[in-house]
Amino acid sequence: MLRIFTAIVCTLMIVAGTVTPHGTAATPDKLSRNHQPFELNIMHFNDTHSHLDNVAKRVTAVKEFRKKKPDALLLDAGDVFSGTLYFNEFHGKADLEFMNLMRFDAMTFGNHDFDLGSTPNGHQALVEFIKGATFPFVSSNVDFSKDEKFAGLFTEKISAHPRNGHIYAGIVKNVKGERIGIFGLTTAETKVISSPGKITFSNYIEEAKRMVAEFQKRGINKIIALSHLGFDDNPAVDNDLELAKAVEGIDIIVGGHSHTALAKPVLIHEKAEPTVIVQAGQYGEYMGTLNVTFDENGVIVKQDGKLIPIAKQAADPEAAKLLKKYSDKISKVRNTPLGATAEEFLDNPRTLGDHSKPSVRKNETPLGNVITDGMLAKAKQYSPDVIMALHNGGGIRAPINKGEITVGEVIEALPFGFTLATMKITGAELKQAFERSLESYPREDSGFLHVSGAKVKFDSSKPAGKRVISIQYFDGEKYVPIQDDKTYTVATNTFTAKGGDGFDVFRKIYKEGRITDLGLSDWEILAEHLKKLGKVHPKVEGRIVDVAD
Incomplete structure (x- = not known):
């Protein structure tokens, strides 16, 4: 039963006109008091x-x-x-x-x-x-x-x-x-x-x-x-x-x-x-x-x-x-076939407040995997030294339905127009980035990093900032550990590369001139990758694993 609270009645004065929230003097007028219940909808x-x-x-x-x-x-x-x-x-x-x-x-x-x-x-x-x-x-x-x-x-x-x-x-x-x-x-x-x-x-x-x-x-x-x-x-x-x-x-x-x-x-x-x-x-x-x-x-x-x-x-x-004048203009783009088929529904889950549920902002997802796979493949064309690609979960906004994939679905999955960038980063700095990525777990965090070309193990039972156990990257033959004192080349989107979503380590790297913007649209990279695949069926592969689970 709803508890009824009794307020201490204070003498409050009505102030006519407009006042600033910094305390403009009030002129007394009369008491403001209701004499019967009032319903607000x-x-x-x-x-x-x-x-x-x-x-x-x-x-x-x-x-x-x-x-x-x-x-x-x-x-x-x-x-x-x-x-x-x-x-x-x-x-x-x-x-x-x-x-x-x-x-x-x-x-x-x-x-x-x-x-x-x-x-x-x-x-x-x-x-x-x-x-x-x-x-x-x-x-x-x-x-x-x-x-x-x-x-x-x-x-x-x-x-x-x-x-x-x-x-x-x-x-x-x-x-x-x-x-x-x-x-x-x-x-x-x-x-x-x-x-x-x-x-x-x-x-x-x-x-x-x-x-x-x-x-x-x-x-x-x-x-x-x-x-x-x-x-x-x-x-x-x-x-x-x-x-x-x-x-x-x-x-x-x-x-x-x-x-x-x-x-x-x-x-x-x-x-x-x-x-x-x-x-x-x-x-x-x-x-x-x-x-x-x-x-x-x-x-x-x-x-x-x-x-x-x-x-x-x-x-x-x-x-x-009224809607028709807008929907007609976008329907051509929305419904244009991409030339690829999703073998399964590529979900973009959110917890909606239930932290026990999976989310694009805290868990590896098939859609996140295929997005970063496309980024890694494209980045390697420009810089063969790129070892992995990263994408923030908050930048992935919509699922892709099972069946024929359309251009509109790809744009709505990545609607912000980020471009692809490469960065020079040390192993120690990369660890800092993944600590930032995983600090809120099991809560959602728009800075959660999806990854291609690497495997990350962490322990959510440890305090934030001390959760990353290991980071390995694929060297062409096997997965090998990242070395703190070695410099690597990784790919990400420009929003994250410039320090978006609280990546202070990336912001520092950007200010030091260690980032190159390739100027390639993220959704176009994904569209190209999906067309190359033809039949699209990415899976969760254990790229990001919580050992506490």
Whole structure:
């Protein structure tokens, strides 16, 4: 039975207009106190990653829920960008048209929303996405000020009257006469797992405490954190569980990043008042719903929610017609036969919060093997000394179905446009890289390295940083141990080679000029390799083995 928490009633003063989260003086007005319970309804999505094939059904789900709860908020917890041909072709414009159609109330930014930062145009597509939105964005721990492209779009203020197409630290929504505070948080890992460029990130707990205090100064006691931190992601960096435990006053966390499908809301009650956490999986496969009841002091006394399967919805006719103008443009690429056949389904598994399950971000997979095999074969054409190829699990985004393989499937498996690079690296440095790769196990980690041309043994029972037991590479006849003091040539993608996903050892090598970018697209390398194979049936071969298992 849900425990009912009693809050200490404080005298809170209403502040009119806009204030900064650094403590602008307030003018007393009147007490903000409800005299009867208040029900708030929320619809939420996260990590849609430009998966638009089901978007017309998402529109239906939103419309049907609004018929029952016309005052429900519609929120997005980030990572709209990157992952499919829709994004490769339209750079968020297609996604935005449907978000505007669904009438979102607010969105925060995910790490992948900054993926284009290292491209020649930088974050121009993101800027255009923001400007075109018919809703505001919330982002309290992200500093856009050093990137001139965002000039005039971002303010560190809380606004009770936010403008569409602008970014605020927080906003105030009026729902049935009650004021709701909403602020946004983005994982600090963005700086190493994406390409934010000049954009920087501050401590999520400090910013959350500051935002709660500022809302409370306004007399607002119903507060939502729109979070792209991950439900139970790396606690040493940030996640929603740690946020709920550390910050008093957050009533609801609408989450994203970890792709966790929380069938029911999770209640955290380690503080005086409870915090409810929700997250809706990935790719728009579910619409999350939440209904909460606040007592007269703004304390949640009742909550329930569920995930609505989108596949079971009928397609909204208006949205289906709108989708066709985008889907027709990409269908030719998506359906072009590659000239190869997958003998088995090449899965791209994720744990979705269950760390006992296999994942592309912690286990060797057949798809990861065939990707790195193609990289190694191509790299050897340019440098015969290359001994192995590495690819980060976070860069592998979609499976390849059994049967005839299409060009679209290959692009969606490797959608980020990384190029192939070779690097000169010592055996000791290579060991450091694999220690980084395996430090989170059995948790998922986007920096988990798939490998070709080598075998790695590790012991997950050992502390992080001391897990690698052995690394061997194939010398043409047999597998031989890596020597710490010897220099080798290995291949990887440019994102990882430049230090992405927290590979500080690679970043050092890059700065020292020991990396050569071959300028060859990763998906084109995979396509070429698959065509050469013809019949594709890679297996798990014991390339990465945990001796503790």
